[in-house]
Amino acid sequence: MSSITLDRKTSSFTVPRFRLRGGRWVSPLLLLLVWELGSRTGVIPERILAGPSAVALTFWSMVVGGELPANLAVSLARALAGLAFGLSAGVVLALAAGLSRGGETAIDPLMQLKRTIPVLALTPLFIVWFGIGETPKITLIAVATVFPIYMNLFSGIRGVDARLIEAGKSFGLSQAELIRHVILPGALPSFLVGLRYALGVSLLVLVVAEQINASAGIGHLINNARDFMRTDVIVVCLVVYASLGLAADQLVRTLEARALAWRPTFIKS
């Protein structure tokens, strides 16, 4: 027994990363295979779920036909606009609450109250206020992304090592210099965590917001496909949503590696 475990250990050291990661792909690939087989043999009817190869073909034709890129651009623009508003508001509120006691007293209770309301529950109200155009969609995303940014940046500012602030003071830094050189860089890691959450939330809310009578966008494609029972198009759209999530995550990772280059974890790599 012991020799077997030993062998396994040595092999996991020598086997290159690629093969280890390849191992993790086996079960998803198997699932695809079973799915494809089910579709081909008619066990899974196409109106329930289109097979992977059919989805791939549909994907290709939607890309070539320009339908997918155009609608993706609309969706992305929505998410980015909402995120831009939410990010700006979150940063401003967190700075005001984090850097002054008065700001905290004024802002933090309101933000905590706001947190108790599930954002998606605001949808009917926003439709009453803003109609069914772009405004309620963007507002929903903005309102949903404010909180993760606010909370993480606020706690990041408050969590900056007091000893570093003290050292900064002892070297004669002014309040503005303390904020610029000590507090904001110290809060940056938390802010980036908040940004990652906000990106995820923005996509999540995008999906729901696009169900509000959208005449363009990925959500619109899904709605149309539902009416025509085009499960292949629906799956394509799901894959697109998933890739957006992955891309957002990758974006924050890249930002982190650049902005937090001073961290021991990044120094080593």
Next chain:
Amino acid sequence: MASPLARPSNDWRPSTAGPAVQVRNFSRRFGDVTVLHDLDIQIGRGEFVALLGRSGSGKTTLLRTLAGIDPAPLDQVQTPTARAVVFQDARLLPWKKVWRNVALGLRGGDIRARAEAALTEVGLEHRLDVWPATLSGGEAQRVSLARALVRDPGLLLLDEPFAALDALTRLKMHELVLSLWKRHAPAVLLVTHDVDEAVALADRVLVLEDGRIAAEERIDLPRPRATDATFQDIRARLLAKLGVDAGQRRPVEGALLAFPSGEIVA
């Protein structure tokens, strides 16, 4: 508090003659606890004073007051405008390269050149552009020394700066601090709980107990100081005042200066 509080850094200008630090009748309370009682302390220009005391004796409070971190009334505490602290934990900003840490808060031109010069003095001219996280403990403390010296302080406050270092690094740091002190001649207040360190480095040793100066020793031995009979006598006297019987633990003559037996275990 009735007396006006102000950070002494901006208004007070030292006259050319007076001492660097002048503390008169200074008390400090936190709630019901009086940490410092009617302290009277003078530190001459260019004088190296060590402040010994157990944990809780008030030495850190005194240092924070002299550093301007805690406010103090101007008529009770007077210090030079240019002061700098070296903390026990180096307290470098991890997100700034080493030379930018040294340059932190510097005014005027040529900041990089001044930071470089200071880092060269502590022997770290090859580490200008690295992240603080890559430094060893001794290196971080040397950067911290450079950051203090680049300000050309009239008063250099050392808050147990060697406590976290290993014995050999500590000895090297002692030499470095002495040579920098000779070259720049700031008044130095070294807060420590290591009697041997205090006796090896300082012109004068103060013992702080319950917020009062309990003892004072002037040390007129030439530097570098060997652990000869006079050294041992001073050491034993100071340890006795701190309530430690050093009689049985006297190290062999000529042993390492920083032999750890001199440390007070509070």
